[in-house]
Amino acid sequence: MDVILLERVAKLGQMGEVVSVKPGYARNYLLAKGKALRVNEANMARFEAEKAQMEARNLETKKEAEKLAEKLDGQTFIVIRSASDAGSLYGSVTPRDIADAATEEGFSVDKRQVVLMGAIKELGLHDATVVLHPEVSVTVTLNVARSTEEAELQASGKSIQDLAAEEEAAAEFEIQELFDDIGAAGVEDFGDDAAPAPAAESDDD
Template structure:
Protein backbone atom coordinates (compact mmCIF):
# COMPACT_ATOMS: atom_id res chain seq x y z
CA UNK A 1 0.00 0.00 0.00
CA UNK A 2 1.35 3.44 -0.94
CA UNK A 3 0.72 6.21 1.57
CA UNK A 4 1.58 9.88 2.15
CA UNK A 5 2.96 10.54 5.64
CA UNK A 6 1.31 13.36 7.59
CA UNK A 7 4.10 13.43 10.19
CA UNK A 8 7.60 12.08 10.70
CA UNK A 9 7.53 8.40 11.61
CA UNK A 10 10.63 6.68 12.91
CA UNK A 11 12.20 4.24 10.41
CA UNK A 12 9.62 5.16 7.77
CA UNK A 13 10.01 8.76 6.61
CA UNK A 14 9.25 12.46 7.01
CA UNK A 15 6.10 14.46 6.53
CA UNK A 16 5.07 14.46 2.88
CA UNK A 17 7.04 11.36 1.88
CA UNK A 18 5.22 8.83 -0.27
CA UNK A 19 6.21 5.41 1.05
CA UNK A 20 5.13 1.84 0.58
CA UNK A 21 4.02 -0.10 3.68
CA UNK A 22 2.36 -3.43 4.35
CA UNK A 23 -1.41 -3.29 3.99
CA UNK A 24 -2.12 -4.23 7.60
CA UNK A 25 0.24 -1.60 9.02
CA UNK A 26 -1.37 1.07 6.86
CA UNK A 27 -5.00 0.04 7.44
CA UNK A 28 -4.75 -0.83 11.13
CA UNK A 29 -2.32 1.78 12.44
CA UNK A 30 -1.30 4.65 10.15
CA UNK A 31 -4.68 5.51 8.62
CA UNK A 32 -6.82 5.26 11.82
CA UNK A 33 -4.24 7.26 13.81
CA UNK A 34 -4.33 9.94 11.08
CA UNK A 35 -0.59 9.63 10.56
CA UNK A 36 -0.97 9.01 6.82
CA UNK A 37 -3.29 9.17 3.80
CA UNK A 38 -3.59 6.74 0.93
CA UNK A 39 -1.35 7.93 -1.92
CA UNK A 40 -4.04 8.85 -4.45
CA UNK A 41 -3.83 11.90 -6.70
CA UNK A 42 -6.62 13.62 -4.72
CA UNK A 43 -4.98 12.93 -1.34
CA UNK A 44 -1.57 14.15 -2.55
CA UNK A 45 -3.18 17.38 -3.82
CA UNK A 46 -5.07 17.73 -0.50
CA UNK A 47 -1.84 17.21 1.45
CA UNK A 48 -0.04 19.91 -0.56
CA UNK A 49 -2.87 22.36 0.25
CA UNK A 50 -2.74 21.47 3.95
CA UNK A 51 1.05 21.16 4.22
CA UNK A 52 1.64 24.61 5.77
CA UNK A 53 -1.03 24.13 8.45
CA UNK A 54 0.22 20.58 9.21
CA UNK A 55 3.79 21.85 9.59
CA UNK A 56 2.61 24.67 11.87
CA UNK A 57 0.62 22.20 13.98
CA UNK A 58 3.66 19.91 14.18
CA UNK A 59 5.88 22.81 15.30
CA UNK A 60 3.38 23.72 18.06
CA UNK A 61 3.31 20.11 19.27
CA UNK A 62 7.11 20.00 19.16
CA UNK A 63 7.38 23.13 21.33
CA UNK A 64 4.98 21.59 23.88
CA UNK A 65 6.92 18.32 23.80
CA UNK A 66 10.21 20.15 24.40
CA UNK A 67 8.69 21.86 27.45
CA UNK A 68 7.58 18.48 28.82
CA UNK A 69 11.03 17.05 28.04
CA UNK A 70 12.75 19.78 30.09
CA UNK A 71 10.50 18.94 33.03
CA UNK A 72 10.95 15.18 32.63
CA UNK A 73 14.74 15.42 32.32
CA UNK A 74 14.92 16.58 35.95
CA UNK A 75 12.91 13.61 37.24
CA UNK A 76 14.39 10.42 38.66
CA UNK A 77 11.55 8.00 39.25
CA UNK A 78 11.60 5.73 42.28
CA UNK A 79 9.33 2.70 42.05
CA UNK A 80 8.88 0.68 45.24
CA UNK A 81 7.81 -2.90 44.53
CA UNK A 82 8.01 -6.13 46.49
CA UNK A 83 10.87 -8.32 45.36
CA UNK A 84 12.47 -11.66 46.16
CA UNK A 85 15.79 -12.03 47.95
CA UNK A 86 17.65 -12.12 44.61
CA UNK A 87 15.93 -9.03 43.20
CA UNK A 88 13.15 -10.49 41.05
CA UNK A 89 9.95 -8.45 41.29
CA UNK A 90 6.64 -10.00 42.26
CA UNK A 91 4.97 -8.65 39.13
CA UNK A 92 6.56 -6.15 36.76
CA UNK A 93 6.82 -2.45 35.97
CA UNK A 94 5.17 -1.56 32.65
CA UNK A 95 4.87 1.59 30.57
CA UNK A 96 1.48 2.28 32.19
CA UNK A 97 3.09 2.17 35.65
CA UNK A 98 5.80 4.60 34.59
CA UNK A 99 3.12 6.92 33.16
CA UNK A 100 1.28 6.91 36.52
CA UNK A 101 4.48 7.75 38.40
CA UNK A 102 5.19 10.60 35.94
CA UNK A 103 1.68 11.96 36.54
CA UNK A 104 2.67 12.24 40.21
CA UNK A 105 5.41 14.64 39.05
CA UNK A 106 2.85 16.62 36.96
CA UNK A 107 4.16 15.25 33.66
CA UNK A 108 1.21 14.28 31.51
CA UNK A 109 2.07 11.75 28.80
CA UNK A 110 0.45 8.60 27.45
CA UNK A 111 1.76 5.09 27.99
CA UNK A 112 2.49 4.78 24.26
CA UNK A 113 5.13 7.49 24.63
CA UNK A 114 7.08 5.31 27.09
CA UNK A 115 9.32 2.96 25.11
CA UNK A 116 9.92 -0.35 26.87
CA UNK A 117 10.91 -3.45 24.92
CA UNK A 118 9.71 -5.67 27.75
CA UNK A 119 8.29 -4.99 31.20
CA UNK A 120 10.92 -4.44 33.90
CA UNK A 121 11.04 -7.51 36.16
CA UNK A 122 14.11 -7.05 38.34
CA UNK A 123 15.33 -4.54 40.89
CA UNK A 124 17.77 -2.02 39.42
CA UNK A 125 18.28 1.35 37.75
CA UNK A 126 17.04 1.61 34.17
CA UNK A 127 17.25 4.22 31.41
CA UNK A 128 13.77 4.43 29.92
CA UNK A 129 13.16 6.22 26.62
CA UNK A 130 10.30 8.70 26.31
CA UNK A 131 9.27 9.67 22.78
CA UNK A 132 7.16 12.80 23.20
CA UNK A 133 7.14 13.87 19.55
CA UNK A 134 8.73 12.45 16.40
CA UNK A 135 11.50 15.04 16.86
CA UNK A 136 11.71 14.99 20.69
CA UNK A 137 12.81 12.03 22.80
CA UNK A 138 14.82 11.62 25.99
CA UNK A 139 15.92 9.04 28.56
CA UNK A 140 14.88 9.17 32.21
CA UNK A 141 16.22 7.15 35.14
CA UNK A 142 13.79 4.68 36.70
CA UNK A 143 14.97 3.07 39.94
CA UNK A 144 13.10 -0.02 41.10
CA UNK A 145 13.69 -1.17 44.67
CA UNK A 146 11.89 -3.16 47.38
CA UNK A 147 12.17 -0.28 49.91
CA UNK A 148 13.41 3.29 50.13
CA UNK A 149 16.54 2.21 52.02
CA UNK A 150 17.39 -0.28 49.28
CA UNK A 151 16.72 2.44 46.68
CA UNK A 152 19.31 4.71 48.32
CA UNK A 153 21.87 1.89 48.27
CA UNK A 154 20.97 1.16 44.66
CA UNK A 155 21.48 4.76 43.59
CA UNK A 156 24.80 4.93 45.43
CA UNK A 157 26.17 1.79 43.81
CA UNK A 158 28.30 2.63 40.76
CA UNK A 159 26.72 0.04 38.47
CA UNK A 160 23.12 0.39 39.70
CA UNK A 161 22.83 -3.35 40.30
CA UNK A 162 20.90 -4.82 43.21
CA UNK A 163 23.18 -6.44 45.78
CA UNK A 164 21.55 -7.99 48.81
CA UNK A 165 23.79 -7.88 51.87
CA UNK A 166 23.98 -11.29 53.48
CA UNK A 167 26.00 -12.71 56.31
CA UNK A 168 26.91 -16.16 55.14
CA UNK A 169 28.34 -18.79 57.43
CA UNK A 170 31.79 -20.06 56.49
CA UNK A 171 31.66 -23.08 54.25
CA UNK A 172 33.26 -26.25 55.58
CA UNK A 173 34.65 -28.81 53.24
CA UNK A 174 34.32 -32.39 54.29
CA UNK A 175 36.29 -34.98 52.41
CA UNK A 176 34.79 -38.42 52.37
CA UNK A 177 35.49 -41.42 50.30
CA UNK A 178 32.86 -41.94 47.63
CA UNK A 179 31.21 -45.35 48.08
CA UNK A 180 30.76 -45.72 44.29
CA UNK A 181 32.72 -47.86 41.86
CA UNK A 182 36.48 -48.09 42.25
CA UNK A 183 38.28 -46.76 39.18
CA UNK A 184 39.47 -50.16 37.98
CA UNK A 185 35.89 -51.51 38.04
CA UNK A 186 34.72 -48.58 35.93
CA UNK A 187 37.43 -49.29 33.33
CA UNK A 188 36.42 -52.99 33.22
CA UNK A 189 32.76 -52.01 32.80
CA UNK A 190 33.65 -49.74 29.84
CA UNK A 191 35.51 -52.60 28.12
CA UNK A 192 32.57 -54.97 28.64
CA UNK A 193 30.13 -52.49 27.11
CA UNK A 194 32.32 -51.85 24.07
CA UNK A 195 32.71 -55.61 23.47
CA UNK A 196 28.93 -56.08 23.24
Protein backbone atom coordinates in the same frame (compact mmCIF):
# COMPACT_ATOMS: atom_id res chain seq x y z
CA MET B 1 0.65 -0.06 0.08
CA ASP B 2 1.78 3.50 -0.66
CA VAL B 3 0.93 6.17 1.91
CA ILE B 4 1.83 9.81 2.44
CA LEU B 5 3.08 10.62 5.94
CA LEU B 6 1.30 13.37 7.86
CA GLU B 7 4.09 13.50 10.48
CA ARG B 8 7.55 12.11 11.01
CA VAL B 9 7.48 8.37 11.74
CA ALA B 10 10.65 6.84 13.18
CA LYS B 11 12.53 4.58 10.76
CA LEU B 12 10.02 5.37 8.02
CA GLY B 13 10.21 8.98 6.91
CA GLN B 14 9.39 12.67 7.35
CA MET B 15 6.12 14.55 6.94
CA GLY B 16 5.08 14.69 3.29
CA GLU B 17 7.10 11.67 2.18
CA VAL B 18 5.41 8.91 0.21
CA VAL B 19 6.48 5.49 1.50
CA SER B 20 5.59 1.86 0.79
CA VAL B 21 4.52 -0.23 3.77
CA LYS B 22 2.74 -3.49 4.44
CA PRO B 23 -1.07 -3.19 4.14
CA GLY B 24 -1.63 -4.42 7.71
CA TYR B 25 0.81 -1.87 9.18
CA ALA B 26 -0.82 0.88 7.12
CA ARG B 27 -4.39 0.02 8.10
CA ASN B 28 -3.84 -0.90 11.75
CA TYR B 29 -1.34 1.79 12.68
CA LEU B 30 -0.55 4.59 10.22
CA LEU B 31 -4.08 5.18 8.91
CA ALA B 32 -5.82 4.29 12.17
CA LYS B 33 -3.62 6.72 14.18
CA GLY B 34 -3.96 9.53 11.63
CA LYS B 35 -0.25 9.43 10.83
CA ALA B 36 -0.70 8.88 7.09
CA LEU B 37 -3.13 8.89 4.17
CA ARG B 38 -3.49 6.45 1.28
CA VAL B 39 -1.82 7.77 -1.85
CA ASN B 40 -4.46 8.83 -4.36
CA GLU B 41 -5.27 12.04 -6.20
CA ALA B 42 -7.82 13.24 -3.65
CA ASN B 43 -5.56 12.66 -0.64
CA MET B 44 -2.53 14.18 -2.36
CA ALA B 45 -4.56 17.29 -3.16
CA ARG B 46 -5.82 17.39 0.43
CA PHE B 47 -2.28 17.13 1.79
CA GLU B 48 -1.01 19.94 -0.43
CA ALA B 49 -3.92 22.15 0.61
CA GLU B 50 -3.35 21.51 4.33
CA LYS B 51 0.44 21.16 4.26
CA ALA B 52 1.22 24.65 5.57
CA GLN B 53 -1.29 24.26 8.39
CA MET B 54 0.07 20.82 9.30
CA GLU B 55 3.65 22.10 9.34
CA ALA B 56 2.68 25.04 11.56
CA ARG B 57 0.82 22.75 13.96
CA ASN B 58 3.73 20.31 13.97
CA LEU B 59 6.19 23.11 14.78
CA GLU B 60 4.03 24.33 17.66
CA THR B 61 3.63 20.88 19.22
CA LYS B 62 7.35 20.27 18.73
CA LYS B 63 8.21 23.45 20.66
CA GLU B 64 5.93 22.39 23.51
CA ALA B 65 7.53 18.94 23.53
CA GLU B 66 11.03 20.45 23.63
CA LYS B 67 10.10 22.55 26.67
CA LEU B 68 8.88 19.45 28.50
CA ALA B 69 11.92 17.48 27.30
CA GLU B 70 14.29 19.95 28.98
CA LYS B 71 12.69 19.18 32.36
CA LEU B 72 11.98 15.49 31.84
CA ASP B 73 15.21 14.25 30.25
CA GLY B 74 17.38 12.39 32.76
CA GLN B 75 14.77 12.30 35.51
CA THR B 76 14.61 9.30 37.84
CA PHE B 77 11.30 7.91 39.09
CA ILE B 78 10.91 5.45 41.95
CA VAL B 79 8.61 2.48 41.42
CA ILE B 80 7.93 0.34 44.50
CA ARG B 81 7.32 -3.36 43.81
CA SER B 82 7.32 -6.66 45.69
CA ALA B 83 10.20 -8.92 44.76
CA SER B 84 12.07 -12.03 45.82
CA ASP B 85 15.30 -11.92 47.82
CA ALA B 86 17.15 -12.49 44.54
CA GLY B 87 15.57 -9.34 43.10
CA SER B 88 13.01 -10.88 40.72
CA LEU B 89 9.75 -8.93 40.60
CA TYR B 90 6.40 -10.58 41.22
CA GLY B 91 5.09 -9.27 37.92
CA SER B 92 6.70 -6.56 35.80
CA VAL B 93 6.86 -2.77 35.43
CA THR B 94 4.74 -1.59 32.49
CA PRO B 95 4.59 1.63 30.45
CA ARG B 96 1.47 2.53 32.44
CA ASP B 97 3.43 2.27 35.72
CA ILE B 98 6.14 4.53 34.30
CA ALA B 99 3.63 7.07 33.02
CA ASP B 100 1.86 7.07 36.40
CA ALA B 101 5.15 7.58 38.27
CA ALA B 102 6.09 10.51 36.00
CA THR B 103 2.60 12.04 36.33
CA GLU B 104 2.81 11.84 40.13
CA GLU B 105 5.98 13.92 39.91
CA GLY B 106 4.19 16.60 37.89
CA PHE B 107 5.01 15.52 34.32
CA SER B 108 2.26 14.95 31.78
CA VAL B 109 3.16 11.57 30.27
CA ASP B 110 0.84 9.07 28.61
CA LYS B 111 1.55 5.32 28.67
CA ARG B 112 1.49 5.32 24.84
CA GLN B 113 4.51 7.66 24.88
CA VAL B 114 6.66 5.22 26.89
CA VAL B 115 8.92 2.83 24.99
CA LEU B 116 10.68 -0.06 26.75
CA MET B 117 13.46 -2.13 25.17
CA GLY B 118 12.21 -5.13 27.15
CA ALA B 119 10.03 -6.01 30.11
CA ILE B 120 11.34 -4.80 33.48
CA LYS B 121 11.28 -7.85 35.77
CA GLU B 122 14.18 -7.14 38.14
CA LEU B 123 14.90 -4.67 40.91
CA GLY B 124 17.44 -1.99 40.04
CA LEU B 125 17.87 0.99 37.71
CA HIS B 126 16.33 0.73 34.24
CA ASP B 127 16.17 3.20 31.35
CA ALA B 128 13.02 3.95 29.36
CA THR B 129 12.38 6.22 26.38
CA VAL B 130 9.55 8.74 26.40
CA VAL B 131 8.46 9.95 22.95
CA LEU B 132 7.02 13.42 23.50
CA HIS B 133 6.77 14.21 19.78
CA PRO B 134 7.73 12.36 16.59
CA GLU B 135 10.93 14.42 16.60
CA VAL B 136 11.49 14.73 20.38
CA SER B 137 12.40 11.82 22.69
CA VAL B 138 14.01 11.71 26.14
CA THR B 139 15.43 9.03 28.41
CA VAL B 140 14.26 8.57 32.00
CA THR B 141 15.45 6.15 34.68
CA LEU B 142 13.24 3.82 36.72
CA ASN B 143 14.49 3.02 40.20
CA VAL B 144 12.60 -0.20 40.91
CA ALA B 145 12.85 -1.16 44.58
CA ARG B 146 10.95 -2.81 47.43
CA SER B 147 11.01 0.35 49.56
CA THR B 148 12.03 3.99 49.36
CA GLU B 149 15.03 3.19 51.59
CA GLU B 150 16.16 0.51 49.16
CA ALA B 151 15.61 2.90 46.26
CA GLU B 152 17.90 5.44 47.93
CA LEU B 153 20.63 2.83 48.35
CA GLN B 154 20.26 1.77 44.71
CA ALA B 155 20.46 5.40 43.64
CA SER B 156 23.81 5.64 45.47
CA GLY B 157 25.15 2.92 43.20
CA LYS B 158 24.52 -0.26 45.17
CA SER B 159 22.81 -3.19 43.44
CA ILE B 160 20.38 -5.58 45.09
CA GLN B 161 23.21 -8.14 45.11
CA ASP B 162 25.48 -5.69 46.96
CA LEU B 163 22.76 -5.00 49.52
CA ALA B 164 22.15 -8.73 50.05
CA ALA B 165 25.88 -9.35 50.47
CA GLU B 166 26.14 -6.51 53.01
CA GLU B 167 23.17 -7.85 54.99
CA GLU B 168 24.70 -11.35 54.99
CA ALA B 169 28.08 -9.99 56.10
CA ALA B 170 26.44 -7.97 58.87
CA ALA B 171 24.53 -11.03 60.08
CA GLU B 172 27.72 -13.12 60.09
CA PHE B 173 29.54 -10.38 61.99
CA GLU B 174 26.80 -10.27 64.64
CA ILE B 175 26.92 -14.07 65.02
CA GLN B 176 30.73 -13.98 65.32
CA GLU B 177 30.52 -11.22 67.95
CA LEU B 178 27.99 -13.29 69.88
CA PHE B 179 30.30 -16.32 69.84
CA ASP B 180 33.25 -14.13 70.85
CA ASP B 181 31.25 -12.77 73.80
CA ILE B 182 30.23 -16.28 74.87
CA GLY B 183 33.85 -17.47 74.51
CA ALA B 184 35.20 -14.54 76.52
CA ALA B 185 32.69 -15.16 79.31
CA GLY B 186 33.74 -18.84 79.43
CA VAL B 187 37.40 -17.95 79.69
CA GLU B 188 36.69 -15.56 82.58
CA ASP B 189 34.79 -18.25 84.49
CA PHE B 190 37.48 -20.82 83.81
CA GLY B 191 40.17 -18.35 84.88
CA ASP B 192 38.67 -17.92 88.38
CA ASP B 193 38.67 -21.68 89.02
CA ALA B 194 42.14 -22.26 87.68
CA ALA B 195 44.08 -19.50 89.34
CA PRO B 196 47.78 -20.43 89.65
CA ALA B 197 48.80 -21.86 93.09
CA PRO B 198 51.17 -19.69 95.19
CA ALA B 199 54.81 -20.58 94.81
CA ALA B 200 56.15 -23.05 97.45
CA GLU B 201 58.53 -21.61 100.01
CA SER B 202 62.18 -22.43 99.38
CA ASP B 203 64.05 -24.83 101.75
CA ASP B 204 66.94 -22.38 101.79
CA ASP B 205 64.93 -20.00 103.96
